[in-house]
Amino acid sequence: MTSWFRTFKQTASPQAIYNFLHALPKGGDLHHHLTGSAFSEWWWELATDTHLNGGYTYYTRTHLTLCDGLETDAYSPQSPFLLFRTIQASTYNALPDCQKAGYTALSRLSESQKTSFLNSLRLDKAGEGRDVFFQQHWQRLNELTANPYLTGQLLVKNMQAYAEENVSYLETQVNVHHMVKPDGNAFSADEALSILRQAINSEEGKATGVTVKFQYAILRFLPNAEETLRQVYQFVDSHRDSYVGINFVGREDNDKGHPLRFLPVLRELRHAYPKIPLAIHAGEVDEPNQHVRNTLLLGADRIGHGINTITDPDTLLLMRNGPYLIEINLISNLLLEYVDNYQQHPFGEYLRLGIPVALSTDDRGMWDSTLTDEFYIAVTQFNLSWEELRMLAENAIAYSFLPTQEKQQHLAALKNKLDAFEALAPNASFDGPMPELHRFICRFDKPLCGKNKASN
Ligand SMILES: [Zn+2]
Structure with a gap:
């Protein structure tokens, strides 16, 4: 397989390489x-379908009015002039008439307004980068992310998409506090979680064969993040069948959320509860610092991004052949401008120094991309060998936070699938029709899409 794959890479068309990676377990x-994993079209479909979304109606801001500067609602006080900010009917109904005039029901948008709404939720234009992503996309989604029925449907759509891509496990960051009913009243976290579980255990969900576990995400720079962490720790501890870990998120160039801030509270919590695994974003910044080292000190078993580990030799040495994995998000790092091109990306260095790594998608809905795209970029930009490819796939189970026995079962099943793939691939043809290609990869690799019309 090793030499077959080397020859295949050198001689196959981009389309055949993509098909090979799509089929790869x-x-x-x-x-x-x-x-962040939901494509714009998914948001649109679910937000406008009251049967799928639990009976919610949504309005989005299509016009600025002179009243917008007066807006004081708690959801987005910092974005009074942001177009395509979406609210649910109960919020809309409570607005003064002059503010209502700026909103249109999502289901009544004109074609051009709909196109703009869809584009407003993805990074698809030159000049859109980190600031648009952190300061506009989430603020636009706004109350769409507080609907547990819609969130459950996003889970099912992800499970279906991953089954298509031959991915068997998803460890996704999803929170269940502060979910809101159609009338504006709050769900309890337990109510919201049970709605998500129903979605996973629905006929459609089960049919995918994809296993899903959750991580709880703490927004790290908020003034009350320690108190939130205490509540979340307790919640995760008592829902370990669904929640397997905790993550810290939020832009790291906001120093209010620096890692060592959380050392005292994590020590307090580790004293009080059995271990809860931590996967923490760290090193997703432009400048050198010791945030990855400090995040390991917090007790993280996995590091999200870890781009600037390359600038911290002691930590790099600590991680070589070690137990801590760096979650690599190649497309995210390019679109959010942490690298200008893949020559600058440390993924190859980490991989070949023996630092455990796996490929992941971060917010692929907003990139309009897939896990296969991440593998395609890894192979074509870093010239991966078959052994390296296989290790990346196995790491994505071996370093998961699945309970031990379940992890062993998943890993054994994956090894069997990889063995079978390895046996069949050299005699298979990968020149057939391609799966639906998303926008990012078609912009990035035009020859790949030359023979295929890009989706939407
Ligand atoms: Zn992330």
Whole structure:
């Protein structure tokens, strides 16, 4: 297989390489934000279908009015002039008439407004990058992310998409506090979680064969993040069948959320509860610092991104052949401008120094991309060998937070699938029709899409 794959890479068309990677059993996706994973079209479909979304009606801001500067609602006080900010009917109904005039029911948008709404939720234009992503996309989604029925449907759509991509495990970051009913009243966290579980255990969900576990995400720079962490720790401890870990999220160039801030509270919590695994975003910044080292000190078993580990030799040495995995998100790092091109990306260095790594998608809905795209970029930009590819797939299960016995079962099943793939691939043809290609990969690799019309 080793020499066959080397020859295949050198001689196959881009389309055949893509088909090969689509068919490859890829293990799992360990770094995945559920609401960031939804393609614009999914948001549109679910937000406008009251049967699928639990009976909610949504309005989105299509016009600025002179009243917008007066807006004081708690959801987005910092974005009074943001177009395509979406609210649910109960919020809309409580607005003064002059503010209502800026909103249109999602289901009544004109074609051009709909196109703009869809584009407003993805990074698809030159000049859109980190600031648009952190300061506009989430603020636009706004109350769409507070509907547990819609969130459950996003889970099912992800499970179906991953089954298509030959991915068997998803460890997704999803929160269940502060979910809101159609009338504006709050769900309890337990109510919201049970709605998500129903979605996973629905006929459609089960038919995918994809296993899903959750991580709880703490927004790290908020003034009350320690108190939130205490509540979440208790919640995760008592829902370990669904929640397998905790993550810290939020832009790291906001120093209010620096890692060592959380050392005292984590020590307090570790004293009080059995271990809860931590996967923490760290090193997703432009400048050198010791945040990855400090995050290991917090007790993290996995590091999200870890881009600047390359600038910290002691930590790099600590991680070589070690037990801590770096979750690599190649497309995210390019679109959010942490690298200008893949020559600058440390993934190859980590991989070949023996630092455990796995490929993941981060917020692929907003990139409009897939896990296969991440593998395609890894192979074509870093010239991966078959052994390296296989290790990436296996790491995505071996370093998951699945309970031990379940992990062994998943790993054994994956090894069997990889063995079978390895036996069949050299005699198979990968020149057949391609899966639906998303926008990012078609922009990035035009020859790949030359023979295929890009989706939407
Ligand atoms: Zn992330």
